[in-house]
Amino acid sequence: MIRKFAGTVAAALAVLAGLWMMIAPFALGSQPENADWTGTTQSEFFTGLGVAVVGLVGAVSFALAIREELVTRGLVVVRPRRAEPEPEPVPAAPQGSSAELAALLAPLVEALREDLNRAGGDRRQNGKPLVGVEENR
Numbered sequence: 001m002i003r004k005f006a007g008t009v010a011a012a013l014a015v016l017a018g019l020w021m022m023i024a025p026f027a028l029g030s031q032p033e034n035a036d037w038t039g040t041t042q043s044e045f046f047t048g049l050g051v052a053v054v055g056l057v058g059a060v061s062f063a064l065a066i067r068e069e070l071v072t073r074g075l076v077v078v079r080p081r082r083a084e085p086e087p088e089p090v091p092a093a094p095q096g097s098s099a100e101l102a103a104l105l106a107p108l109v110e111a112l113r114e115d116l117n118r119a120g121g122d123r124r125q126n127g128k129p130l131v132g133v134e135e136n137r
Helices: 002-026 039-073 098-119
Strands: none
Touching: 039 098
């Protein structure tokens, strides 16, 4: 456990050293202002970038190893993730034949036909429904 902690600290220090290498040419004045980067500046910047990235990967890896060991020892309890509830399946509508459907709709169609016949011919004029014509029912 102590080795993993020391590794995490060392990796974090590597991240800081890499960041310093990236900004040192600008902070110490070895890079002239408003000029193209010199070879030294490019070398220090990209070397620092590489050190910072490797240090960050190391720090994350060591931190995950520490967490795994704490879980193994039982000092950290891992909470199970709550799974989102699955939607309840909608029962499928019973599939009937077209003959059954026609038998169910026949009384409705007949009632609609009677209703239209009772209203008479004043409902339509030139094939279009009249606006504002309403019957009292």
